[in-house]
Amino acid sequence: MFSENPTVLWLVPMLPLLAGAVIAFMPNRMGKPASWLALGALGVSCVIALLALLAALHPGGHGEVFRSVTQSTWFHFGSVEMKWGLVLDPLSAGMGAMVTFVAFWIFLYSTGYMAEEARFGRFFGFLSLFSGAMLMVVYANSLLLLFMAWELVGLASYLLIGFYYSKPSAAAASQKAFITTRVGDMAFFLGMIWLYGKTGTLSFYDGGNGLLESGALTTLAGATTIGGFTVSAMASLLLLVGAMGKSGQVPLHTWLPDAMEGPTPVSALIHAATMVAAGVFLVARTHPIFMQSGLQGLPLTATAWIGGITALYAACVALGQNDIKRILAYSTVSQLGFMMVALGTGGVPAAMFHLIAHAFFKALLFLSAGSVIHGCHDEQDIRKMGGLRKAMPKTFVTYAVGMMALAGFPFVFSGFWSKEAVLHSAMGWPGGYGPFALAVCAALLTAFYMTRQALLVFFGKPREPGVHHPHESPPVILVPLYVLAAGAVLLSLVGTPVWPWFEEWLLGAHAHFDGGALFKPHALVLVGISLTIVTVGVTASWLVYRYPSGDSRAPDPIERKFGGLWAFLGTGMGFDAFYEKHIISNVARLGRAVDTAERMFFVPLMALAEGVIKLCGRWTGTVDEQSLNRGFNTICAEMKNRAGTASASQSGRPQAYLRAIGLGTAVLLVMYFLISAR
16 A cells, blocks of 8 residues: 555654644634644554554565655756655654554643643644654655754754743753754754765665665765765764764763653653654664674764763763652663664664663653652652552552563563663674673663662652642543553563564564574573663662651762762763853853954944945035036036027927928029029
C-alpha cells in the first residue's frame, strides 16, 4: 500500500500539523473540541504508522532491508533539481510507530491532567505541532526536509517549555532551550551545506544517487580537507554537534534538565518520544556517513566518548537532585548518553532498541511523576513525600515498572535487555574499553538513584504536612500508565539474545530462536555484569535510604557525609555557573560595549552625517531655487512673450488672411517684374 500510494505515508506527519494549524485559529473557549481534534488526528496517524510498520516487517529481496521511497521535485534553480520525499524502512517505521503510539497516550493523559488550564486548547495545538514536526523528522528522505522539521521541533519545544510564560523560570527555560539547541543546529546546517557541496544531493535514497548510497559515500570518503581528514569525517562531526544539541549531550546538555519547567506531559513528550530522540535518530539515519572513517575513526570515536562521558556525568548529577522531575530529566540525559555509546561503537540496532524502550519507560516515569504531583497537590520535592505506596497504589505499581525498567532489573523488563545490548556493543568496540567502563559506572548509579527516588517517594511516612492527604489519580491519567507499563515489559520479548528479532529486522535479516544464546561465554559475562550492576546499585541505595528521616528538612544521608560533593552535584557540577561566568557574561559585556560604542560614537557620527546631508540639501535647494529655477523661468517667460506676439497675428478671420495673401502676392509680382526688367 505504501509503495503504491505514497500519499498515505504523508498523512502520518501532516495530520497532526494540520490539526495544530486549525487549533491555532480556534478561540480558547473551544478547548475541549481542540483536544478532541488533536487526539483524533494523532490517533489516525498512529493507525497509519502501525500499518506502515506492518508493511516494513518483511525484509527486502536477497536479505536486503525493506525500503520504500517517495520522491518528487520541490523546485529548480538553474539546472539543479531539489527533491524531497519520505522513506519507509525499518528505522523510520519503528521510530514512527513508537512516536505516534507513545504520544497518543501522552495526549490522552493531557486531557485529564491539563483540563483546568485556561489555555487548554492552545496547549493541544502546540502538542500537535510538536508531534507532526517530529514525525516529519522521522520519515524525511531529504536532509533538507529533515532540517526544516528539526527547526519546527525546536520552535514547538520553545512554545511548550514556556507554556507557563508568566512564570519566570519557565520563560527562562524555554529561551535557554531554544538558544542552546541553535548552537548545535548551526553546526548541523553547515554540515548539510558541506555534504551538498560535495555530492550535489540532499536526498538520502534516490535510485543509487542518494546521500547514503554508494556513489555519494565514495565521493565523501575520497575528498579530503583540513588536516587530511575526509569530508565525510568532518561533516559527520558537524552533524554530531547538531545531535548533541538536540539530545542534550555534554556540553550542550544544560537546557534539558530545565525543560521540566513545562507541564508534566510536555516533559514526558520531550524527554521520551520526541525532541531528545531526534539527535540520536539523526546519527542513526546518517550512520553510513559516520562509518566511512571506520569504527575507530574520529566521528564514531567522538560519538562513543561523548556518550560515555554524558552517561556518567548525568547519572552522578541525578544523585544530588531532590525534584522528582529533575531526577528523571538528568536520567534522560544519561540514557541518551548510552544510546550515543551504542552508535559510536557501531551498534545502531542496540541504540535504537534502547531509544524505543526508553521512550516507553521514561514516558511512564514522567507521567507517573505527574500523577504523584497531582495527588500531592503540586508538590515535587521528594524529601517532603513518603508513604505514597498505600495512598496511591495504582500509581505506585506503574511507577515501579518504569523504575525497574530504567534501573535494569533482570530478564522481565526491556531496560535490562536494551542496556545489555548497549554494553555488548561497547565491550566489543576495537577502540578500547573506555566508553564501556563509563557506561557500566553510569548503569550502577542509575540503579542507585532510581531506588533512592522510589524509597523516598513511596515508602516510609509522609514528611511534610502538605502531603498528608494524597489521593489517587482519575482513570484518564491512570489508563495511559497501564499501557506504557505493559509496553515497557513486552518490548523485552523482541530484544533478548535468545530471540534478537529487533536487531535482525533492522539489518534486513530473519531472527532465529536460540535457546542457548544466554549460556555462551560472552553472553554470560555481559549478563553477569548487568546483574551485578543492578544488584549492587539497588542494594547500596536500600542500605542508605531504607530508613528515611521523618523530617523533610533533614540533610540527605550522602549530604551528611559529603556535603561539598552533594552541593556540587546539586548544581549540575557548575556547568550553568561556568557558562554564566565565562560565556554569557562575556557576551553581555560585549553587548554593553557595542551599545556604548553605538551611543558614544556611531550615534553622534550618524547625527553629524545627518547634519552634513541636510546642509548639502539646503545648499543644493538654494542653488536650485536661485540659479537654475530663475534662469529656467526667464527663458520660459521670453518664450511666452514671443509666442504671444506671434499669436496676435492669428486673428481667426478669413478676410484678414485673404488680404495678407493678396498683399504678399502683389509684393512677389513686383519683385518678379523688377528682376526680369534687369
